[in-house]
Amino acid sequence: MVNEREARILIHVIGTGGHEQLVDAVVDTGYTASLTLPPSLIQSLMLQWQKVDRGTLADGSECLFDVYEADVVWDGEVQRLLVSEADTDPLVGMSLLSGYELRMEVCSQGKLEITPLLV
DSSP states (O other): OTTTTTEEEEEEEEEEOOOOOEEEEEETTOOOSEEEEEEHHHHHOOOOOEEEEEEEESSEEEEEEEEEEEEEEEETTEEEEEEOOSSOOOOOOHHHTTHHHHHHHHSSBBBBBEEOOOO
16 A cells, blocks of 8 residues: 555565564665565564675665565565665565566555566
C-alpha cells in the first residue's frame, strides 16, 4: 500500500531457531541491496552475522554496515539473502525486486503490486 508518500509492503522474515516476524518495510528504489532491518529486529530474529560492508547513503556519504543472513518468504518461496543493519524503518531494495514489475498508485491509500516479469 502507498501511504503518506511511502510504498510499504509486508515481508515475512525467518531467523534462527524458529524466530519469525512479519515486517512492514518501505520500498526504496534508491537502495540497491535487498533488505535492511533495525538492530532490535536483527537481535530478536537471532540473525547470524556475516560481514561488514560499505554502503553509500543518499547524501553521498559512505557508511559501514553489519550484514546478517536471513530467510524471507518472497513470491511464495523461501529465499536466503543478506540483510544490512540500519537503525531506521526496514527497507526493501532493488536486489530483492530484481526480476519483478513494481506498480503503484501514488496517492493516499494507493495500491502497490509486485509481480514476476515474464521472460
